[in-house]
Amino acid sequence: MVTGVVLAGILGGVGGLTRGVVGLLKALSLKRRILWNYYAITVFIAIIIGVFVGIVFDFDPRLSLLAGYAGTDILEGIYKSFQVQKLYIKKK
Secondary structure: OOOHHHHHHHHHHHHHHHHHHHHHHHHHHOOOOOOHHHHHHHHHHHHHHHHHHHHHOOOOHHHHHHHHHHHHHHHHHHHHHHOOOOOOOOOO
16 A cells, blocks of 8 residues: 555646646647656656655645646746856847
8 A cells, every 4th residue: 555655745746737738738738848858857857746745734645736737836836946047138
C-alpha cells in the first residue's frame, strides 16, 4: 500500500506534469523552443510541494494534486519575472 507521503508526492507530480503539458502544448503552438531541463525541474519541485502540502493538510490528495499544479504555475511566474529581457534604445 502507498503511504501518505508517497501518494502526496505522486499527486503533486501529476499536478506538475499536467501544468507542464499545458505549457508544452502552448510552446508547440507558438513554435517556441522547449526547455526540457526547466520542465523536469518544475515537475520535481511540484513533487516536493505536493509532499509538503500533504503533510500540512493531513494528506488530502486533492490538495496535493492542486498544489502541484498551482505551485508549478507560481514558480513559472517567478521565473519569468526574474528573466533578463532585452532593452532596445532608439538611436537619434
